[in-house]
Amino acid sequence: MLTYIQINAAKPREKAWTLSDSQSLYLVIQPNGSKLWRFNYRFLDRQKKLHLGGWPTISLADARVRRDEAKKKIAEGIDPALEKKRARIAAKYAAANTFEAVAEEWLVKCERDGLAPVTVDKIRWLLAKAYPVIGSIPIAQITPHEALAVLRKVESTGAFESARRMRSVLSRVFRYGVATVRCDKDVAADLRGAIASPKVKHFAAITKPSEVGALLRAIDGYSGHKVTVMALRLSPHVLLRPGELRQAEWADIDFEEAIWFIPAERMKMRRPHRVPLSRQVIDMLQELHEHTHWWKYLFPCLGKPRKPMSENAVNQGLRNLGYTSDQMTAHGFRAMAATLLNERGEWNPDAIERQLAHVDTNQVRRAYARGEYWDERVQMMQSWSDYLDELRDGGKILRPSFPSARRAV
Numbered sequence: 001m002l003t004y005i006q007i008n009a010a011k012p013r014e015k016a017w018t019l020s021d022s023q024s025l026y027l028v029i030q031p032n033g034s035k036l037w038r039f040n041y042r043f044l045d046r047q048k049k050l051h052l053g054g055w056p057t058i059s060l061a062d063a064r065v066r067r068d069e070a071k072k073k074i075a076e077g078i079d080p081a082l083e084k085k086r087a088r089i090a091a092k093y094a095a096a097n098t099f100e101a102v103a104e105e106w107l108v109k110c111e112r113d114g115l116a117p118v119t120v121d122k123i124r125w126l127l128a129k130a131y132p133v134i135g136s137i138p139i140a141q142i143t144p145h146e147a148l149a150v151l152r153k154v155e156s157t158g159a160f161e162s163a164r165r166m167r168s169v170l171s172r173v174f175r176y177g178v179a180t181v182r183c184d185k186d187v188a189a190d191l192r193g194a195i196a197s198p199k200v201k202h203f204a205a206i207t208k209p210s211e212v213g214a215l216l217r218a219i220d221g222y223s224g225h226k227v228t229v230m231a232l233r234l235s236p237h238v239l240l241r242p243g244e245l246r247q248a249e250w251a252d253i254d255f256e257e258a259i260w261f262i263p264a265e266r267m268k269m270r271r272p273h274r275v276p277l278s279r280q281v282i283d284m285l286q287e288l289h290e291h292t293h294w295w296k297y298l299f300p301c302l303g304k305p306r307k308p309m310s311e312n313a314v315n316q317g318l319r320n321l322g323y324t325s326d327q328m329t330a331h332g333f334r335a336m337a338a339t340l341l342n343e344r345g346e347w348n349p350d351a352i353e354r355q356l357a358h359v360d361t362n363q364v365r366r367a368y369a370r371g372e373y374w375d376e377r378v379q380m381m382q383s384w385s386d387y388l389d390e391l392r393d394g395g396k397i398l399r400p401s402f403p404s405a406r407r408a409v
Contacts, residue, residue, distance in 0.1 A: 002027065002060060007035065025067045027055060037063040039070055043079045050081045097182045099142060099173065100135035103127050106176040114265040118243055118311070126162065126169050129154060139174070140183040147188045155195050163195045204325060205332030207339040212236075213391035215328065218321045220392065227299050227309055228317045230288040235314060235333040237281050237385050239355055241268060242315075242330040247308045248298045250289070258282060273357045276378040278385035341384060351376045 002021040010019055012033045019027045024040040037052035052058060052066045070080040107127075111120055130150045134142050147170055155163040167188055174186035206215055219232045235245060244262055252261045260275035267273050277285070285298075292300055299309040310316075314330035334356060341352050351373035 004060060007055060007060065010035065021060070021064070023067060023071070025052075025063060027063075037066070039067045041070065041074055041080075043074060043081075048079070048081055050084070097139055097177075098136050099139045100127075100131050102139045102177050102180070102182055103130075103135075103173045105180075106173050109176070114270065116243070116266060116268070122165075123169055126166050127173075130166065130170065139177045142174075142183075142187055144187045144190060148191055148194055151191060151195050160195070167191055167195065203329045203331035203335060204327055205335035205339070206328050207336055209340065209391055212336060212340070212388075213394055215321075215323070216388060216392035217394075218323075222317065222321060224317055224320060225302055226291050227288075227302065228313050230284060230291075231299050231309065231314050232317050234281065234284055234288075235330065236336065236388055237278060237284075237381075238275050239334055239337050239381075240275065241334065241357075242311060244268075244273075244357075246297075246299050246311060246313065249296055250293060250298060251296075253277075253285060253298075255282065255285070267357060269357060271357070274374075275355070276374075276381045278382045280385040280389065281381075337384065340387070341380070344387075346383070347380045348373060348376060351380060355380065 002019055006019065007027060010027070010029050012029055012031050014031060016028055016030050018038075019029065021027070026038055026040075028036045028038055030036065035055040037055060037058055039050045039052055041048055041050065050070055052063050052070075055063070058066070073080045073083065107120060107123065110123070111117075133150045133153060134146050137146065150170065151163050151167055154166050170188040171186050174183060174188055177183040178186060206212055216236065219229075219236075222229050222232060231245060235242075238245065238260065240248075240262075244266060247266055248260070248262070252263075254261065258277040260277055260281075262273040262275070264270050264272045288298060292298060292305075295305050297305075297308045299313070301307045301309045315325070318328050318330070319325075338352060338356060341347055342349060354373050355377050
């Protein structure tokens with residue numbers, strides 16, 4: 001059996017040579033002076049060799065323990081060399097599959113699946129806050145405590161809604177990791193009740209008819225940039241979300257059929273949408289067409305016309321008109337329309353919901369309510385524009401006889 005003195009005294013030679021210990025354990029002294037532990041064994045009638053590490057990092061006592069552990073595995077029918085190789089591959093694979101690497105791969109999939117660019121940007125913004133905490137950790141090794149640390153970091157700033165969304169994003173990354181065999185479970189799934197629930201905050205909106213009229217008159221008198229002016233004027237009429245409005249393209253507008261088409265990839269609910277165009281909206285679009293028809297977007301960004309206008313442009317226009325964020329917002333135009341259209345009681349609530357591009361959360365009801373209420377929506381949108389004109393002018397206006405509903409396409 002070997003001793004420390006023998007190992008320490010062993011000098012390198014021109015060729016590698018060995019010092020035997022016991023039970024097939026031996027030390028290989030390399031020409032460069034390194035000393036490596038080896039263990040010979042037979043497995044399934046084949047002679048094999050197991051590398052146990054280098055001396056002095058692995059001492060004589062450590063090498064004997066490792067030899068004995070390997071012999072136990074052989075007795076259990078496990079090949080220690082193969083197990084070590086698999087562990088090395090698994091470690092290398094895990095290191096290449098950090099949370100950040102898996103999250104970025106998942107984001108590419110989201111973009112390929114048609115997730116709206118603005119949504120992807122928001123997810124990237126959230127993930128950028130998670131990366132300093134768990135980004136470099138192999139996703140399979142992240143614990144619930146580490147995921148919770150990410151949420152606590154966001155929560156500590158008072159951004160409770162962001163913390164809630166962060167948990168959802170983390171959960172989706174972990175589920176993708178499970179689906180692609182990079183981790184075993186979604187460790188963020190059980191953290192739903194661990195953070196403070198955000199208070200629901202609705203977008204500020206003006207819903208009193210008299211105040212709506214005052215707002216419309218203020219918009220008509222706005223002297224800002226033409227693109228912003230037209231976005232403000234169109235917003236009350238078309239019931240679109242701010243992002244859907246600002247990203248609108250001239251290719252979406254069919255003047256002949258009086259329809260505004262919006263493809264699924266630009267809709268929040270990922271379903272194509274159509275807006276019947278009232279006479280007033282057509283007039284406004286034709287006016288806007290004279291100013292921006294040579295660009296892709298109806299509302300090109302000032303100074304960067306190949307991009308759509310800023311998502312804050314309409315809100316900033318409202319602030320310039322004197323309306324605070326607690327009084328009116330760009331999103332508030334939809335709440336305004338939903339409230340007043342329902343209060344008037346002239347239209348089927350389902351037709352109003354369809355025009356707002358809302359999706360019924362009741363799966364059964366949605367399955368039986370496939371109608372688009374197109375003809376009613378055509379009449380409703382013309383009536384709505386007429387009503388807005390009436391409110392803007394401060395009194396009742398005469399309405400011409402309504403034409404037959406345009407055909408759906």
